[in-house]
Amino acid sequence: MTAEAQEWSLPDDLEAVRETLIAWYEADHRDFPWRRIDNPYAILVSEVMSQQTQLGRVVEAWEAFLERWPTTADLADADRADVVSFWTAHSLGYNNRAKYLHEAARQVEEEYRGEFPATPDELQELMGVGPYTANAVASFAFNNGDAVVDTNVKRVLYRAFDVPDDDATFEDAASGLMPTGRSRVWNNAIMELGGVACEQTPKCDEAGCPWREWCSAYASGDFTAPDVPTQPSFEGSxxxxxxxxxxxxxxxxxxxxxxxxxxxxxxxxxxxxxxxxxxxxxxxxxxxxxxxxxxxxxxxxxxxxxx
Known part of the structure; x- marks a missing residue:
């Protein structure tokens, strides 16, 4: 399918689409520890760690990091070299992310008096926090975010509703789908759908995808999806x-x-x-x-x- 040839629209029965996905997520989902909390600092740490590391490996590093530096005040007072060393020892990707996380903790303590900013725009003022991470923290910590659009969400929207492979259109479609005031559960649910059911090789029936009755790909058998960038090899990098x-x-x-x-x-x-x-x-x-x-x-x- 080409973007030019695609025609798309969201289903008329949006409320049923929304509630079916949320019910599917709440009935059974991967139990990552940061999904059980609304602490913005701990959620920010999980988001930064997850940028280059598989979620299964993040759990141990996330727990060890928070045990060592349980608050922004603790992290702000830490020696930056210690934070970078931790990052390296746990193979968490670019060391710059450790540096930025350390600096963001200092900002929270010095500029915000220890109180985390709560909106996506405010969160982007923190060092190293881009639009996606800011929105994720606002959603999961404060239930105050916009619709998250990551690779998994794009794949879901492209397959289910024929949304063209265009960033602005993906944003519009994701925003139109998300129920007002429910960004925490919604963003978790739609990312879970892309992560366990609508993978590159889909598991529609095996995972009990809740959107099969609305999904264009399921009806046609055409499960093509936008290209997914590959992560450069860490070894030798x-x-x-x-x-x-x-x-x-x-x-x-x-x-x-x-x-x-x-x-x-x-x-x-x-x-x-x-x-x-x-x-x-x-x-x-x-x-x-x-x-x-x-x-x-x-x-x-x-x-x-x-x-």
């Missing part, structure tokens, strides 16, 4: 070596360039493809992010964690 730099500097305090290079990759050679020039670029990025400090000590470049 730049972000993996950024994490190794941070972990190594925590162990050795400070290291000259070549000593550091040999400790973070076995194929490091000073003048090779992965040598001084490559490592200096990596360190410069980390310095720009406020994570390391660089010092020319008697001509030799020395790296240490930012204090």
């Amino acid at each position: 730049r972000r993996q070596f950024r994490g190794r730099v941070i972990a190594t500097l925590r162990e050795y305090d400070e290291l000259e360039l070549d000593a550091l290079g040999h400790r973070i990759r076995v194929d490091y050679t000073p003048n090779g493809e992965y040598g001084r020039e490559w490592l200096e670029g990596l360190l410069t990025d980390l310095e720009s992010d406020g994570l390391v400090e660089l010092d020319h000590d008697g001509g030799a470049l020395v790296a240490r964690l930012h204090r």
Whole structure:
């Protein structure tokens, strides 16, 4: 199906569509711990961790993180290097996310007197919080969000109601579907539908999809969906070596360039493809992010964690 050829509309019996999905979700859904709470800080941590990590692996890291830093005040007072080290140790993706989460906690404490902002627009003022994350926190913590539109939701809308593969149209359709004042349960429910029933390989009957009677794809057997971007491999990636730099500097305090290079990759050679020039670029990025400090000590470049 092409976007130009598609015609779409929401069902006339919207109330039945809504209530059927909510009833399906409330009867049985994946029991992630952040779904049982309305603490905006804990929900923000879960959202940031989930951006690059499978939900099943997030649970252990999320619980350990909150045990160590249970409030925004605790996180704001933490050493940033400790937060980044935790992120690296739990393979949670880009270390920048740890830095931004740390800075967001400081903002809540210093700019909002410890009270979390409650609307999507206000939440976007926090460091590293974009429209999707802001809306998710507003929805799940305050029941005050707009319709969430992620990859799973797009796939559901495309298949069920022939919504064209266009971001603005997806937003309109998602907003039209969501019942007023119920963003918490609705956004959880429609994401659950995309996550367990309307996957890339759908499980309509197996998962008991509640929208089968309205779904165009189920009626036609055509389960094509918008392209889903693939996550770049972590193994051998730049972000993996950024994490190794941070972990190594925590162990050795400070290291000259070549000593550091040999400790973070076995194929490091000073003048090779992965040598001084490559490592200096990596360190410069980390310095720009406020994570390391660089010092020319008697001509030799020395790296240490930012204090």
